[in-house]
Amino acid sequence: MNMQTEKMKIMRMIMDIEDKTIIDQLMAFFQTRPTSKEWFNELPDAVKASVEKGLAESKRGEGIPHAEVKRKYEKWL
Numbered sequence: 001m002n003m004q005t006e007k008m009k010i011m012r013m014i015m016d017i018e019d020k021t022i023i024d025q026l027m028a029f030f031q032t033r034p035t036s037k038e039w040f041n042e043l044p045d046a047v048k049a050s051v052e053k054g055l056a057e058s059k060r061g062e063g064i065p066h067a068e069v070k071r072k073y074e075k076w077l
Contacts, residue, residue, distance in 0.1 A: 017023055040048065057063055070077070 014026065017026075040051075043051070054063075
């Protein structure tokens with residue numbers, strides 16, 4: 001299912017909720033969850049540097065192919 005379909009399903013479920021407690025819990029969830037970039041800013045500098053280094057390596061084509069990583073770690077997945 002695509003993302004838009006999933007969102008519509010969630011919206012329909014929310015519209016059917018009659019329990020104020022559940023609505024309050026949903027409101028609290030949406031009001032307190034970090035935005036997409038806030039969580040990154042909360043990381044320690046060393047972790048941010050590591051992520052940025054990995055992204056730069058990936059852009060240069062220096063990463064390990066996903067299939068190779070899956071083969072290497074398949075016994076743990």
